Amino acid sequence: MKASGRNRPKSAPDAPEETIRPDRFTLGAIPGATPGKWIATWRERVPDVPLELRHISVSTQREELLAPRDPDTDEPPVDAALVRLPIVREGLHVIPLYDEVPVVVVSKDSHLNAADELELADLADEVVIVPRDDVLGIEVPGAVAPSFDPPDDTEQAIATVATGVGVVIVPMSLARLHHRRDVEHRPLRDGPPSTVALAWPTDAPSPLVETFVGIVRGRTANSSR
Template sequence: MVNGKGSRGRGGAPRRGGPARPVAAGRARPAKKSVSRPAPPPREEPRTFVLGAVPGATPGKWIDLWRERMPHVSLELREITVEHQRAAIDDLDAALVRLPLAASEDLHVIEIYEEQPVVVMSTDSELTAADELALADLAGQVVIAAADDVLHVVVPDAVPPAFAPPGDTAQAIATVATGVGVVIVPMSLARAHRRRDVEYRILRDGPVSTVALAWLRENTTPDVEAFVGVVRGRTARSSR
């Protein structure tokens, strides 16, 4: 029954304020997922990579790339002689050498490039009239071989020098500059000892000189592998 005093519910209990509403519970927030982050790479300790190089080797572009990619590893360049290049490798991380190199199972050797042989002569020599030379063109010439000669070219009908071999290539070229004889060397050595009083011409049928990278197999470190990658033209992201 409905009367003016309001309605009653089941059992005669008065209703207050209309039908009961459920109490709104607070919104449940989803649990935060833990994001696993990779551990930061270990901090690189400063160190030095020691590279040997024979005269005439030109590692400049590789050294520039190394400094860009490996700023935490300084590169020290040491000049070594061809005569003692094998012994020098034992005290180096790697070395740019000239082949042939005494065969050894404890060495790793990678051929990099070949150099053309050239004939160095005085600017007054009649040989400068040619753009290129052949061994036959050197018949009757005094062919000087320095003590550090790396090509060991045998020239048919050449005139042997009447003096002791110069101590090194620089001395041999200085002798040639006076108008005495010619010297046969890899092109890089002719450029390294360039003088105003000498010129050089390519010896088209002479032996090439091969420059290689060599290191001890037991010293194959990540730094050595990184330098091999630089020499072989790999990009910074390419795999070994």
């Protein structure tokens, strides 16, 4: 005897479709880095994959790149990053991109503004401030050590210089990032350059990383790797 439609067991309801979040590419960037043109190219070539820009510090740039995904948060690890050299290269691919000129940040009314460029010898007898996040490590012969604790970061150091106390040496991009109307900066002719590089983990190859590397290297959309 056939079961009536009323008595037939009901079929199980369809399982809810799993929400699949599209891939995204997370790019880390140290202060002063300017990845805007590469991000714009990414959005043209890979419109279906969002690029998230995450600001990282020089002091933690390596840890950010090698950090595993945290299962307790929704935050993805950094896929690649614009870093400042030197960096320990073990476990990382590193491509140097460009060198930055070091500059001396001085107060608006400083006598050092009379020169278009400066040399280390010009800074003898000057109070040279070295913030805790210093990325250059320049030693200035004959410089005067500050009578106060080092500022926590470059922004605070430049704010101190603005009051007429001391000078600070930073890469050009950081002088521009923290520019104020009450300071000026001059190139340091014999100071060491600071190199910005692209880095990504060696053990996590990804087509998205390869795509971004190609963009940075200037490959066209149709060029082969």
